[in-house]
Amino acid sequence: MSEQTWNSKEYNENARFVTELGAGVVELLAPQAGERILDLGCGDGIQAKELMAKGCQVVGVDASPDFVENAKKLGVDARLMDGQALTFDAEFDAVFSNAALHWMKKKEEVLQGVHRALKPRGRFVAEMGGHGNIATFEKACRIALAKRGLIDKVPEPNYYPTVEEYSSLLANHGFRVEFMDRFNRPTPLPKDAKAWLQTFRKNYLEELDPADVPVFLEEVQEAVRPQLCGPDGKWTADYVRLRFLAFKA
Numbered sequence: 140m141s142e143q144t145w146n147s148k149e150y151n152e153n154a155r156f157v158t159e160l161g162a163g164v165v166e167l168l169a170p171q172a173g174e175r176i177l178d179l180g181c182g183d184g185i186q187a188k189e190l191m192a193k194g195c196q197v198v199g200v201d202a203s204p205d206f207v208e209n210a211k212k213l214g215v216d217a218r219l220m221d222g223q224a225l226t227f228d229a230e231f232d233a234v235f236s237n238a239a240l241h242w243m244k245k246k247e248e249v250l251q252g253v254h255r256a257l258k259p260r261g262r263f264v265a266e267m268g269g270h271g272n273i274a275t276f277e278k279a280c281r282i283a284l285a286k287r288g289l290i291d292k293v294p295e296p297n298y299y300p301t302v303e304e305y306s307s308l309l310a311n312h313g314f315r316v317e318f319m320d321r322f323n324r325p326t327p328l329p330k331d332a333k334a335w336l337q338t339f340r341k342n343y344l345e346e347l348d349p350a351d352v353p354v355f356l357e358e359v360q361e362a363v364r365p366q367l368c369g370p371d372g373k374w375t376a377d378y379v380r381l382r383f384l385a386f387k388a
């Protein structure tokens with residue numbers, strides 16, 4: 140089973156909307172100049188840079204070497220680190236995360252590390268995929284993988300909790316949940332379904348015979364077209380978000 144890998148250039152072309160649509164969660168963070176903030180799953184560093192521009196001292200961590208290199212080039216103190224094995228101890232006023240937590244399936248380890256990283260009464264503010272996220276894409280992918288006998292070899296790479304699930308997980312890890320919301324966010328895609336799959340479902344494509352990749356892409360794109368492609372030919376993905384603010388209790 141291969142892991143999802145990231146490429147900053149491709150991400151910039153096909154996934155810039157992830158940071159652009161993250162403005163709401165930055166608002167919830169309400170960063171103050173001088174605060175020390177950990178950007179968990181900082182990706183290519185664009186959002187960390189925005190927090191720095193507001194006067195925050197930001198450390199970004201990501202498990203992708205390509206993202207970390209990109210973030211460093213932007214001047215971010217970016218470190219190659221697995222979010223499921225954070226090594227910080229009581230040094231951050233806030234931990235922030237946008238569109239990254241759903242890639243970290245060892246959720247208990249993530250929350251232990253975030254709790255340890257925060258100063259007393261520090262806050263954890265994040266947005267991630269919520270229950271039902273990209274269900275149309277995922278269903279079509281699972282059908283196409285099953286047809287190829289790959290369903291057990293390629294598990295779903297993400298975790299999309301409900302409000303109830305994640306609230307109790309936070310409470311069980313020493314957080315007080317101040318706010319949590321799950322909402323639909325239909326998200327216009329810059330290109331088509333195939334481009335989305337090539338950016339976000341690399342781990343599926345890598346398991347296929349290379350000659351089968353274009354066939355798989357076409358098959359999934361046609362399966363999702365009725366729900367995700369409008370009469371104008373523009374594609375919209377069925378994103379669902381979970382957004383929350385919690386404090387270290």
Ligand code: BEZ
Binds near residue numbers: 238241267273339378
């Ligand atoms: C998300 O941000 O919800 C997401 C993006 C790509 C793949 C899976 C989830």
